[in-house]
Amino acid sequence: MAEALSSQDRDVALSTPSLFKLVKLDIGAGEEKGFEDYARAGRRLKILRERIAPGQWTKSLKEKLDITTATAGRYIRFAENLESLDDGSARRRAPRTLSEGSGDHRPHHQASWFAAAREEHAQRAQHAKATAHHASTSQREARWAETRAVRARATEIIDAGYRIVAGKYHPDKGGSHAEMSRTNKARDSLRAALKFV
Secondary structure, X not given: OOOOOOHHHHHHHOOHHHHHHHHHHHHHHHXXXXXXXXXXXHHHHHHHHHHOOHHHXXXXXXXXXXXXXXXXXXXXXXXXXXXXXHHOOOOXXXXXXXXXXXXXXXXXOXXXXXXXXXXXXXXXXXXXXXXXXXXXXXXXXXXXXXXXXXXXXXXXXXXXXXXXXXXXXXXXXXXXXXXXXXXXXXXXXXHHHHHHO
């Protein structure tokens, strides 16, 4: 009775272009799902590395997968490290990241341009904040100028109305002191209300 081929044997039987396609799918799936796909990509990359001439390895990785030899090496080391965990030969915990699983223990994993990009981002954010403050200041000044203009117009209207009504109720023109007092209080109340406009 024939035994089923292991996944490793099936991968070895595949053509090189088919393996490249599968590796690309595994890397994409690993970004969504996790480490098993990365490990599969590493095992397949190891097979490809054995098949491809050393002078063509870097070029093939760049053209077919758009990755570097260093990245391919991390996937391969990741697969090898996971296999050692499965064998029980190493009593360690499962890795939390691809870099940790590949044995890459650099103190940080930031590209050389990262610090400059972060600084540029901070400068842009500071500029945007300053610009927003300036814009809000000019908007506030425009609103205040409009409020002053409205108050000035309201004062004109109150004064014009007061002159008309005062002419009617002034004691010299046939009105009484009580009526004139009421008119003055009404004008003062309207002017006081302008403070809230």
